[in-house]
Amino acid sequence: MAHGHSSRFHTVGDGSGIEHSDRFTREEVALALRNRGMPLEGLRYPITPSGMHYLLVHFDIPHIEAKGYRLHIGGLVERGVSLSLDEIKARPAVTMPVTMECAGNGRALMAPRPISQPWMVEAIGTAEWTGTPLAPILDEAGLRPESSEIVFTGADRGVQDNNVHLYERSLTVAEATREEVLLAYAMNGAPLEPQHGFPLRLIVPGWYGMTNVKWLTSIEAIDHEFGGFQQAEAYRYQTESGEPGEPVTLIRPRALMAPPGIPDFLTRTRLLEAGRVTLSGRAWAGREQVTGVEVSTDGGKSWSEAVLEAPVGRFAWRGWSCDWDAKPGSYELSVRATCATGARQPDEMWNLQGMGNNACQRIAVVVEERLA
Ligand SMILES: Nc1nc2c(c(=O)[nH]1)N[C@H]1C(S)=C(S)[C@@H](COP(=O)(O)O)O[C@H]1N2
Numbered sequence: 001m002a003h004g005h006s007s008r009f010h011t012v013g014d015g016s017g018i019e020h021s022d023r024f025t026r027e028e029v030a031l032a033l034r035n036r037g038m039p040l041e042g043l044r045y046p047i048t049p050s051g052m053h054y055l056l057v058h059f060d061i062p063h064i065e066a067k068g069y070r071l072h073i074g075g076l077v078e079r080g081v082s083l084s085l086d087e088i089k090a091r092p093a094v095t096m097p098v099t100m101e102c103a104g105n106g107r108a109l110m111a112p113r114p115i116s117q118p119w120m121v122e123a124i125g126t127a128e129w130t131g132t133p134l135a136p137i138l139d140e141a142g143l144r145p146e147s148s149e150i151v152f153t154g155a156d157r158g159v160q161d162n163n164v165h166l167y168e169r170s171l172t173v174a175e176a177t178r179e180e181v182l183l184a185y186a187m188n189g190a191p192l193e194p195q196h197g198f199p200l201r202l203i204v205p206g207w208y209g210m211t212n213v214k215w216l217t218s219i220e221a222i223d224h225e226f227g228g229f230q231q232a233e234a235y236r237y238q239t240e241s242g243e244p245g246e247p248v249t250l251i252r253p254r255a256l257m258a259p260p261g262i263p264d265f266l267t268r269t270r271l272l273e274a275g276r277v278t279l280s281g282r283a284w285a286g287r288e289q290v291t292g293v294e295v296s297t298d299g300g301k302s303w304s305e306a307v308l309e310a311p312v313g314r315f316a317w318r319g320w321s322c323d324w325d326a327k328p329g330s331y332e333l334s335v336r337a338t339c340a341t342g343a344r345q346p347d348e349m350w351n352l353q354g355m356g357n358n359a360c361q362r363i364a365v366v367v368e369e370r371l372a
C-alpha cells in the first residue's frame, strides 16, 4: 500500500485524472462522511447490495418504531385515510429494480465547485424496492377535482439556508398517480434500513433522488404550486442566485465504468497490465431507454461503440462492455451514453447548485508491460 504519492501517478485526489487546485472545506468532508457513495466497483452487480447503495440524508436519520407508525393521507380528498405499516403491507405488493441517482451527483467536479454534498460520480445505486402502488390509495381517498399536486412529507426536520422545515417534496397529480410510483417498505428483500427511510418511503422511478421522500409520514393533496424549501428553493437549475430557475426532475443519461485494473491507494489512478482488457460498466437515463454507449481511450478524440446488455428493469440501468487492446502508456478513458430522445452526455457543465451534472466520466489509467 502506498502512503504517499507514488512517482508513476501524477493525478490528484478523485480518480478522475483531472487536477483540482481548490481544497475541500471541513463542512464538505463532514457531509461526505455522513453520505456515502457507491464504490464504483459496485457497478459489477446488476442489483446493488444494500450496504453499497449510495446514501443521502439532509438532516438527521429519524428514529421511528414500526409499532405506532401511521401514514396520513389528507388535504383535498373526500375521505382522510390513516394506515398502519401492517395495513400498507397487506395491500397488493410490487417489487421493482430502480436505478436511483442523486441530483447532486458530479457536483464536486464542477468548477467553481458549488458547496454542498461533494459527490464525484458515485451517488448511484440500483435496488429492488418492494411496496404498494400509490395510485389506488389516492383513489380510495378520493382526490377532489381541484387538487393539482400531492405533497409528500418526511419525519426529518432541519435548517437549510436559514429555513427551518420538514423534508417535503411535491409531484403533480399526473406524476404521483403513474403506475410505477410506490410506497416502499423493503429494499433488496429486507425491511428498509433506518438510513434508507424506515418504515416507509416514496419511490418515483426515473426521477432524481430527492423525489423519493424517506420516513414518509403524510401525503396531502393541494390545489396550488407547492412552495416548500426543497421544491421552490433547492433542486433548481440556476445560473445566478435569486433567479427561480427550472425545477430538477428526471434523471439525465449517464454511463459509468467499473474501475479497470488495480488502484493506486491515494490517487485512485488505475494501473493495468498491457494486453486485451474488457472495459465494462452500466448506463441509465431515468425514464428513457439508453440506446448507445461510447468509450474513448484517447481523452475524447475518438469513440467506439460499446456492446449493450438488456436493461435490468424498465427503470433500471443496463450493462455495457467494450474491448481494449491496452499498450504501455498513460491514458484518459472516457464513457458517454445516449438515450432514446437523442440526448447525449456533454463534456462539461455547470450550474449554481451543482445539479444534474451528467458530464462524461474521465478515468486516469497507466498501462505497464508487467505489473511488478
Ligand atoms: N425525508 C427525506 N427524504 C429524502 C432525503 C432526505 O434528506 N430526507 N434525501 C433525498 C435525496 S436528496 C436523495 S438523493 C435520496 C437518497 O436516497 P437513499 O439515501 O436511500 O439512497 O433520498 C431522498 N429522500
Ligand SMILES: [Mo]
Pocket (backbone or CB within 6 Å): 056, 101, 102, 103, 104, 209, 210
Ligand atoms: Mo440527492
